[in-house]
Amino acid sequence: IERPPGDTAGCTFCHTSSEERCSTCHQRHQFDPRVARRAEQCKTCHWGKDHRDWEAYDIGLHGVVYQVNKWKPEQFDFSKKLSDADYVGPTCQYCHMRGGHHNVQRFGTVYTSMGMSMADRGAPIWNEKRDRWVSVCDDCHSPRFAREQLQALDEAVKDAGLKYRETFKVAEDLLVDGVLDPMPKDLCPDWSGQHLWSLKIGAYHDGEAYGGKTGESGEFRMSNCTDVERLCFES
Numbered sequence: 001i002e003r004p005p006g007d008t009a010g011c012t013f014c015h016t017s018s019e020e021r022c023s024t025c026h027q028r029h030q031f032d033p034r035v036a037r038r039a040e041q042c043k044t045c046h047w048g049k050d051h052r053d054w055e056a057y058d059i060g061l062h063g064v065v066y067q068v069n070k071w072k073p074e075q076f077d078f079s080k081k082l083s084d085a086d087y088v089g090p091t092c093q094y095c096h097m098r099g100g101h102h103n104v105q106r107f108g109t110v111y112t113s114m115g116m117s118m119a120d121r122g123a124p125i126w127n128e129k130r131d132r133w134v135s136v137c138d139d140c141h142s143p144r145f146a147r148e149q150l151q152a153l154d155e156a157v158k159d160a161g162l163k164y165r166e167t168f169k170v171a172e173d174l175l176v177d178g179v180l181d182p183m184p185k186d187l188c189p190d191w192s193g194q195h196l197w198s199l200k201i202g203a204y205h206d207g208e209a210y211g212g213k214t215g216e217s218g219e220f221r222m223s224n225c226t227d228v229e230r231l232c233f234e235s
Contacts, residue, residue, distance in 0.1 A: 014045040034078040039066055039091040046092075049234075057092065065089030095136050107133065171232050180228050 024044070025036045035041060039057065046053035057063040066089050069075040075088040082093060082100040096107045130150055137146035174180040 033081075037078045037082060037085075037091065037093050038070070039063070039093070042092040053092075062090050066091060090140070098136055107136065167232050167235055171228050174228060180226060 023031070025041050026032070027035055027041075043054040047055060058067070066076070069088055076091075077085075077087075080086075082097060085094055087094055096104045098107055130147075133150070134143050134146040137143075137149070171180065
């Protein structure tokens with residue numbers, strides 16, 4: 001509630017009213033499967049500065065193929081069930097709701113659910129999910145192509161992780177040197193009622209230099225934080 005109005009509107013539009021309801025995708029006044037099968041239906045929620053899913057799809061090759069062909073029934077026949085779809089290019093639904101399956105997370109691509117974090121890259125536990133993804137890409141590409149893309153994602157996550165830690169180390173040094181106030185008292189406390197350094201969510205702070213007691217964790221957020229923290233997040 002204490003976030004800037006723009007942030008609040010962007011979050012509450014999805015997270016308070018429409019999550020996990022049939023009408024989220026099928027539209028309450030139509031409930032037409034042909035509408036729910038269009039990629040734009042996912043755009044309702046999956047966009048924005050902290051999860052740019054639609055933007056990434058829209059400017060990518062898959063999205064371009066969709067945008068220039070979506071009005072041609074012979075290329076995108078939305079009257080067909082997803083299990084029978086033979087689109088010229090993939091929509092969000094074609095891949096993430098494979099065959100019409102409504103559990104979208106079966107084909108989630110968040111790197112932590114794909115075994116692409118630095119701690120578990122290539123671990124056997126993720127092989128099944130990766131093989132399942134390759135089987136989707138295999139509809140249009142060779143299995144080798146799909147696996148090369150997963151490997152490229154691995155390397156991107158590795159590089160991003162290094163830059164992530166490098167950026168936060170600069171902020172952490174500023175804090176330890178007394179240049180940066182971890183959580184100014186003139187700002188609203190976080191969800192737990194504490195004034196803790198928000199960059200360290202999930203990581204326990206050793207000592208009171210970060211604004212809290214040992215064992216307390218901050219809340220990672222984009223607003224209600226110092227300018228340095230926001231800059232770290234945006235970078």
